[in-house]
Amino acid sequence: MSNSALKVCIASVSPQISTGYGQGTRTLTHMLLDMGYQVCIYSVFGHAEHVSEYVYKDKSVKIYPIRIDGNNRLAGLDIVELKENFDCMVTFFDLFAFQTPQKRYPVLSLVMLDAEPYLSANYNAMKIVDNILAVSKYAEKELNNLRTKEYNGSMIIEDHQLVSYMPLITDENDYYVIDKAKARQTFNNYFGLELKGNLITTVAANLEDGGSERKNLPELLLFWNNWQKVHADDYLYLHTDIGGNTSKGLNINKFLKNMNIPTDRIVFANPLLYKSSEYNVEYMRSVYNASDVMVVPSHSEGFGLPLCEAAMCGTIPVANKFGTGYEVITNCLGQGIECRPSYFCDGAMKSKSYNEDIFGAVEKALNSSISRTARSKVATSYYGVEANKERLRSIIESIKQHPKYITRTVESREKIVKIKDKLYNW
Secondary structure (H helix, E strand, O other), X not given: OOHHHOEEEEEEEOOOOOOHHHHHHHHHHHHHHHOOOEEEEEEXXXXXXXXXXXXXXXXXXXXXXXXXXXXXXXXXXXXXXXXHOOOEEEXXXXXXXXXXXXXXXXXXXXXXXXXXXXXXXXXXHHOOOOEEEEOOHXXXXXXXXXXXXXXXXXXXXXXXXXXXXXXXXXXXXXXXXXXXXXXXXXXXXXXXXXXXXXXXXXXXXOHHHHHOOOOOHHHHHHHHHHHHHHOOOOEEEEXXXXXXXXXXXXXXXXXXXXXXXXXXXXXXXXXXXXHOOOOOHHHHHHHHHHOOEEEEOOXXXXXXXXXXXXXXXXXXXEEEOXXXXXXXXXXXXXXXXXXXXXXXXXXXXXXXXXXXXXXXXXXXXHOOOOOHHHHHHHXXXXXXXXXXXXXXXXXXXXXXXXXHHHOXXXXXXXXXXXXXXXXXXX
């Protein structure tokens, strides 16, 4: 059977959303289409309640909206299966969102492990996954350790479930080194600035939903308060979904006021433009190239696509020395933040860095002798499209040997087509 006969359903955030999940979906979609596979998308976030199209190189991809049915966030997939008759599903989202029965087709899931141990909220959802795709070597090791452990009377990961390494991918045709002076001029023009010193950038999603604590935003702002006292020409750019006003978590304006932190050299992305995905790849490429450091001092990172994006643009990524995030910045020639790796958060052990730790890491990063071009080349060799194309192809092709794929006979497919023909045009 040729590549064109295989259709992959991606269950993830819409590729039209400019967050890490959305960009990950976008890159995965492009890679699969370029390799000759067919794709449809089940959007679990960032999509209105109607079917729409995503077009790439004259190839059309249908995007189906999530249908919530109690705790089963994949309930609508049954209808999508009838409409699309896909061969396998690749999930790219937090597993605990997928409280769903076993599927008739092979399920592959990109798993982002950001805590020790892996949260038990994911264990039941893990049962539907046939090929667990660990996005880091750190995650691969931890997941394989679960093979020897039981939960509610059964093994967490069964013998028939595969665990493979498959990193999240950043397209080197989107993120690459451009002239820094021109990038800075673009940034200055956009925000009406005259940037003369260093530009320290933080790219972090989901802060409005209470993620400001997990991303360690209070300590980042305290770091900035100390930094700006001795670096009078530097700026801090916060590319997030909060614009300095309100949040379910931290209210930045009140925090800055109470801590007497000046705001004259803190620049916020426009939250309305952020949420409507107006900050496109061209804009982000310019921001990364204009920046000297991209720092995300999170308690944990399941992966951290912005760290890769920044590094491919030559910018130094800075993150806590913990888990997958640290593996990513190490591979991207970044700088680790000293942290306490025994921080209890959300029922698991994560890490905690403080403002003085961030200060020290940023200082070291700015003294790096590695060129932007060299950093971009190394980051691309780990996380670029070309470096991972054959790995992805091998994983997708492996489903042809999976019992679920083999038992989906022509007869069963014909039954699906007959049922599908009776449905309204969904």
